[in-house]
Amino acid sequence: MPRFFIDLRDKQGMIRDEDGAVFDHIEDALEEAKASARDLVKQYVDAKIPLSETCVEIRDSLNRTVAALKIAEIVEHPQHPEFKNSC
Numbered sequence: 001m002p003r004f005f006i007d008l009r010d011k012q013g014m015i016r017d018e019d020g021a022v023f024d025h026i027e028d029a030l031e032e033a034k035a036s037a038r039d040l041v042k043q044y045v046d047a048k049i050p051l052s053e054t055c056v057e058i059r060d061s062l063n064r065t066v067a068a069l070k071i072a073e074i075v076e077h078p079q080h081p082e083f084k085n086s087c
Contacts, residue, residue, distance in 0.1 A: 004029040004066070005059040006036055009087055010049075020061070029058050030067060034081060037074045044071060051075060055087030 005020040006029070023029045033056045044051055051072035058067045067083040074081050 002026070003061045006033050007057045007059060008036075008040075008054065009057055009068075010054040014057075017059075020059075026058075026066065030083060033058050033067065033069055033083075034074065037069055037071050037081070038078075040071055041074055057087065 001022045001024055003020045003022050004026070005017040007017050008015040021029075021032070023032070037056045040054065040056075041051065043049075044054065052070060054071040056069045056071070057065050060066050065086060068085065068087045069081055069083050070087060
């Protein structure tokens with residue numbers, strides 16, 4: 001089963017997921033990334049941090065970014081946020 005890493009990137013840099021997690025499918029990693037982004041929305045709004053400046057990125061075991069999701073996308077499209085190749 002593949003291991004994926006869910007990182008957080010903003011204008012100050014990146015917080016890397018050093019451990020990662022094993023997922024049966026990439027779709028499971030995408031769901032986890034969406035959940036992480038949803039958790040961050042309230043924290044960022046409360047702290048008055050612009051949502052457009054933060055991104056959740058999914059990396060594979062070869063250190064390649066396989067999907068990226070801006071935190072703002074969760075607010076704009078809560079049911080079906082769109083993942084990109086990069087932020």
